[in-house]
Structure formats: C-alpha cells, structure tokens
Amino acid sequence: MKYITFALGKGRLVNNTINLLNEIGIEFPEYHENSRKLIFEDEVNKIRIVLVKASDVAVYLERGAADIGVIGKDTLIESGANVYEMVDLGFGRCRFAVAGLPGTDLNKKRLVVASKYPTVTKQFFAKKGQLIDTIHLNGSVELAPLVGLSDCIVDIVETGRTLKDNGLVVLEDICEITARLIVNKASFKTKNQRINDLIQQIEASVSKKGDLVR
Amino acid sequence: MEKLSQLVxxxxxxxxxxxxEVKEQTIIKLKNLFKQYEYKQIQTPVFEYYDLFNKIEGTLNKDQMIKLIDTDGKILVLRPDATIPIARMVAQNYQNADPVQRFSYVTSIFRMNEDLQNIQSREFTQAGVELFGKNGGEADVEIISLAIESLQEVGVVNFTIDIGQANFFKKLVEQIDLPKEAMNDIQRLIEDKNFAQLKKNVNELAIDEELKNALRTIPTLYGEPEEVFRRAFQIAINNEMTDEIRHLKAVYEKLVAKGYEQYLSLDLGLINHLNYYTCIVFQGFITGYGSPVLLGGRYDNLTKQFGYDTKAIGFAIYVDRLIESLNGNKGGA
Structure with missing residues (x-):
C-alpha cells in the first residue's frame, strides 16, 4: 500500500492537526512539539506527515509531493492554489481585516495599503471598485501606518492584541479564516477510496466537535 | 547587467x-497508435487571428493568449489551443466531404502562464485527436478508449480517466436566474469541492429547494458508479438532465464491458474546464503526479460558430507532463 502524505504548515496548526489525526486512530509516535524532524510516519496506517512552511503547502500539493494539506484560509487565498478545499477544520480561527489608526478615511483617493497578503488586499479593494497602492511587507505590518509608510494595513486578526498594543483598530472586516483541509486533485482521483475514507473520518470528527461547542 | 543573450x-x-530522444520516442508511439485507428495527422498555423479565439463562445482566458501585432495592425495569437483551429479548418474545408473525419495532431501550445516555477509553462507540446461527424455513445466510447490505450501505449500503468458531464450542470444552471457573478462563485465552489462554503452560499439564494439541493449535491456525485448514477437521476430536474445521465451511463457501461473499469472514475462535479465542451468531459491522471496529463470531451457547438454544424469529440495529451510523470517513475511500471 502506498503512503498518503499530509503537508502541514509549520506553526500553530500542526498540533491541532495531529490531535485531530490521533482522534481517528492515526499516531505519529516520534512526534513531539520540540522535535526538529520534518517528516513523521504512521507505519501501520501508511500515513506520512511533512512539516513545511505554510506558504509552501500549496506547492507540495500542486506538484503531487503531498496528497492532503492543512493550511489557513488566509494562505490558501493568497496562494490561489488549484486544489479541492474539502473540509473546514474549524480550528485556527481568526479573520482578515483592514486596520489602521482610529479615524482613518478608507475612501480617500489612492489609499496606500501595506500587507503580507497582497492578493487578498487587491481582491478585496477591487471588489469594492477602489484603486489602491499595495505595499508588500513580510512582517511587522502594524508598523506601516505608524511610520507613515501606508494609510492602513490588511492583516489577520486573532485576539486584536497586537493591534491594540500599537494603537491600531479594525476599520473593516474582510472575512473569517479557519484551517482548511485541501486535497490534490490527482490524488483524489487516483487514490480515491483511501483518501475519501480519511476525509470522511476527519469530517465526522470535526463536525462532532462543532456540535459540542454549540 | 544580466546578459540576456545567454538566457531564455x-x-x-x-x-x-x-x-x-525520450520525447521523440513517446510522440512516435502516440502517432503510430493514432495512425492505426485511422486518424490523419494535420497541422494548423502557429499563429492565427486573435478574433478566431476571441469571437467564439466558451473560449480560453484572453489574458493567457500570447499576442503579436501584424503589419496591418491586426492582432495575432500564438496557438493557445489545438482544438479551436482544427474546428475552424474542418468548417472551412470539409463541409462537402465525408461527414466523418478523424484527425490527429502533435503541436506546440503557447500560453501566458502564471506558474513561473514551471519551465514549460508557456510553451508545451500537446498530442491529440479529434473525431468529427459522429454523435452518440459509439464515438464517445471510441475516443475514451483511445485515450486509455494512448496512456497504456507509452507505458503508464496506474492511471485514472475521470469522466464528467458538462451539460448536466449547464442544463441545471439554465433553470436558475442568478447574476453572473454569483453563479461564477458557485461554479468555483463546486469545482473546488468546497462543500461547507457551497452550502452556505446556496442556502442564501432565493430559489426553489429542489434547485438548491441539486446545486449542493453535484460536487458529491463521484465515487461508486451505481450510486453516482442513482443520485444523479434523483436530482435531475428536467428531461434533458435525465437524458444526459442516461447517455453517460450507457457510455460508462460500454467502457466497462471493454475491460476498462479499473481505469475509470466518475465525477459530475467536473465542470470548469474549457467552456466549449458540451456533453461528456474527461481528464486523465497518473498516480503520484499532481496535474492532469490528458483533457478531453465533446464539443458539439464549436464548428457551428464557424458556419458548419457537426458533432465533435476529442482529447489532448500534455506530452511534457506525461514524460515528467514517467521520469519520476510514478505510476509507471
């Protein structure tokens, strides 16, 4: 039997995903949070996980190096990957928002927006029919409006603490974000039965939890 | 300064x-197979008028075409697709000939592709066939069988031909009065099998529950064939949809009778590729390789737009992807 490979974006989604897999009986005995290994296997169920940079998950899938991926909706939109987006895993919940100093006028001409997510930013403002100037930054985006680099930012907001500590507020919500289970289209077609079973087990496990929360 | 003279x-x-050599050998095998089934090889120009690709319905993404300006100011396009020029050629030259025509081609395709990591994203080779003038299951079976044999011929062992039905979805959508944008969103969610978001979007629509149910069900119509057909008949809201499924079922059963069952899968949520397809659509996947290596389907409305109403079905193999998948020895012997 061939291995089914999961690509997980390194970071907060890994533990959640591994817990979820444990719940459906898939175990990675060698995995612990501080391990530096990048690949773990469940030899019984023939499942392998590889830990990659979140923004690379889509590349692994599109190139067929992994069958299934777990990725935040934020990274998924930004990558524009051509994959099946089959389960909303419910964890890693946060949202995309436009943020800036209180009282910022978002309707001004030639709004300058800084973001780690240029695609999301452009799409959002294009939908509103607004021309903007996008500045692509790789981190510490909150700084941009403070030093006059931009009028506002587009970023993910989890608790809002980083914004608050820097004197920024949410000006407009864009959309909710959760972790998504994505599937390579070719794997879905060629390893259909096993992948299908796995997805159904995961879905059942997720919706059970969803019911508990409600 | 970069030395552009030394780069491509x-x-x-x-x-x-x-x-x-590997590519050449693969192409020779495919050509011989096509010849054996009496498909005559033809060639269309490397560039044609932009209008050829732009004026017809269900064409390719215009932004992806590589354009040139002719001396008289007209816009030309490097061949972005093999099928449209062949449909033009048939309409112009074969109206008074035998209605049944079989053509094959091996040709370069040019597209402005976003995938800059792929060294062959803007020029790649397609080998394929087109069968004109034959309607019905017999032609569908002939073409899908040839697709299967083509992959076998070049040494692929583990592959899947995934079959869908473009009209089943189109006939459903015709019943639904929605702004184009909302419909495009729904179509994308179906194509992505994004069940959760699809359910949310569909439930917000002001349409009959029967139609909502059909939209929600379409992406789940894959897997075990008997079950897929049974549920497809259930959500068919008009005779046209029922007919399309009945036809698909007949084709599927004939392919099974020919011993191809292990290579077949069904997915009625397969709706989004080139819009000129009208009926059966299919794509070929090789185990362990990320993208489809073969695309095909029936396109009964295409030649009509060039003034000749005839039926047509065909497929194209992405030769470079096929070789890449064989080199990785994935899905191969």
Whole structure:
C-alpha cells in the first residue's frame, strides 16, 4: 500500500492537526512539539506527515509531493492554489481585516495599503471598485501606518492584541479564516477510496466537535 | 547587467540529448497508435487571428493568449489551443466531404502562464485527436478508449480517466436566474469541492429547494458508479438532465464491458474546464503526479460558430507532463 502524505504548515496548526489525526486512530509516535524532524510516519496506517512552511503547502500539493494539506484560509487565498478545499477544520480561527489608526478615511483617493497578503488586499479593494497602492511587507505590518509608510494595513486578526498594543483598530472586516483541509486533485482521483475514507473520518470528527461547542 | 543573450525567457526551455530522444520516442508511439485507428495527422498555423479565439463562445482566458501585432495592425495569437483551429479548418474545408473525419495532431501550445516555477509553462507540446461527424455513445466510447490505450501505449500503468458531464450542470444552471457573478462563485465552489462554503452560499439564494439541493449535491456525485448514477437521476430536474445521465451511463457501461473499469472514475462535479465542451468531459491522471496529463470531451457547438454544424469529440495529451510523470517513475511500471 502506498503512503498518503499530509503537508502541514509549520506553526500553530500542526498540533491541532495531529490531535485531530490521533482522534481517528492515526499516531505519529516520534512526534513531539520540540522535535526538529520534518517528516513523521504512521507505519501501520501508511500515513506520512511533512512539516513545511505554510506558504509552501500549496506547492507540495500542486506538484503531487503531498496528497492532503492543512493550511489557513488566509494562505490558501493568497496562494490561489488549484486544489479541492474539502473540509473546514474549524480550528485556527481568526479573520482578515483592514486596520489602521482610529479615524482613518478608507475612501480617500489612492489609499496606500501595506500587507503580507497582497492578493487578498487587491481582491478585496477591487471588489469594492477602489484603486489602491499595495505595499508588500513580510512582517511587522502594524508598523506601516505608524511610520507613515501606508494609510492602513490588511492583516489577520486573532485576539486584536497586537493591534491594540500599537494603537491600531479594525476599520473593516474582510472575512473569517479557519484551517482548511485541501486535497490534490490527482490524488483524489487516483487514490480515491483511501483518501475519501480519511476525509470522511476527519469530517465526522470535526463536525462532532462543532456540535459540542454549540 | 544580466546578459540576456545567454538566457531564455521564463516558461520556455531547451531540450537536448536524451530528453529530446525520450520525447521523440513517446510522440512516435502516440502517432503510430493514432495512425492505426485511422486518424490523419494535420497541422494548423502557429499563429492565427486573435478574433478566431476571441469571437467564439466558451473560449480560453484572453489574458493567457500570447499576442503579436501584424503589419496591418491586426492582432495575432500564438496557438493557445489545438482544438479551436482544427474546428475552424474542418468548417472551412470539409463541409462537402465525408461527414466523418478523424484527425490527429502533435503541436506546440503557447500560453501566458502564471506558474513561473514551471519551465514549460508557456510553451508545451500537446498530442491529440479529434473525431468529427459522429454523435452518440459509439464515438464517445471510441475516443475514451483511445485515450486509455494512448496512456497504456507509452507505458503508464496506474492511471485514472475521470469522466464528467458538462451539460448536466449547464442544463441545471439554465433553470436558475442568478447574476453572473454569483453563479461564477458557485461554479468555483463546486469545482473546488468546497462543500461547507457551497452550502452556505446556496442556502442564501432565493430559489426553489429542489434547485438548491441539486446545486449542493453535484460536487458529491463521484465515487461508486451505481450510486453516482442513482443520485444523479434523483436530482435531475428536467428531461434533458435525465437524458444526459442516461447517455453517460450507457457510455460508462460500454467502457466497462471493454475491460476498462479499473481505469475509470466518475465525477459530475467536473465542470470548469474549457467552456466549449458540451456533453461528456474527461481528464486523465497518473498516480503520484499532481496535474492532469490528458483533457478531453465533446464539443458539439464549436464548428457551428464557424458556419458548419457537426458533432465533435476529442482529447489532448500534455506530452511534457506525461514524460515528467514517467521520469519520476510514478505510476509507471
């Protein structure tokens, strides 16, 4: 039997995903949070996980190096990957928002927006029919409006603490974000039965939890 | 300064030594097979008028076409697709000939592709066939069988031909009065099998529950064939949809009778590729390789737009992807 490979974006989604897999009986005995290994296997169920940079998950899938991926909706939109987006895993919940100093006028001409997510930013403002100037930054985006680099930012907001500590507020919500289970289209077609079973087990496990929360 | 004289542009590359030989051998095998089934090889120009690709319904993404300006100011396009020029050629030259025509081709395709990591994203080779003038299951079976044999011929062992039905979805959508944008969103969610978001979007629509149910069900129509057909008949809201499924079922059963069952899968949520397809659509996947290596389907409305109403079905193999998948020895012997 061939291995089914999961690509997980390194970071907060890994533990959640591994817990979820444990719940459906898939175990990675060698995995612990501080391990530096990048690949773990469940030899019984023939499942392998590889830990990659979140923004690379889509590349692994599109190139067929992994069958299934777990990725935040934020990274998924930004990558524009051509994959099946089959389960909303419910964890890693946060949202995309436009943020800036209180009282910022978002309707001004030639709004300058800084973001780690240029695609999301452009799409959002294009939908509103607004021309903007996008500045692509790789981190510490909150700084941009403070030093006059931009009028506002587009970023993910989890608790809002980083914004608050820097004197920024949410000006407009864009959309909710959760972790998504994505599937390579070719794997879905060629390893259909096993992948299908796995997805159904995961879905059942997720919706059970969803019911508990409600 | 970069020495442009020593570089090639993005998305194209050289092919030499053993790589060329491998490609050549693969193409020879395909050509011989096509010839054996009496498909005559033809060639269309490398560039044609932009209007050819732009004026017809269900064409390719215009932004992806590589354009040139002619001396008289007209816009030309490097061949972005093999099928449309062949449909034009047939409409212009074969109206008074035998209605049944079989053509094959091996040709370069040019597209402005976003995938800059892929060295062959802007020029790649397609080999394929087109069968004109034959309607019905017999032609569908002939073409899908040839697709299967083509992959077998070049040494692929583990592959799947995934079959869908473009009209089943189109006939459903015709019943639904929605702004184009909302419909495009729904179509994308179906194509992505994004069940959760699809359910949310569909439930917000002001349409009959029967239609909502059909939209929600379409992406789940894959897997075990008997079950897929049974549930497809259930959500068919008009005779046209029922007929399309009945036809698909007949084709599927004939292919099974020919011993191809292990290579077949069904997915009625397969709706989004080139819009000129009208009936059966299919794509070929090789185990362990990320993208489809073969695309095909029936396109009964295409030649009509060039003034000749005839039926047509065909497929194209992405030769470079096919070789890449064989080199990785994935899905191969």
């Amino acid at each position: 542009p993005k998305g194209v590359n050289d092919l030499h030594g053993e790589d060329f």
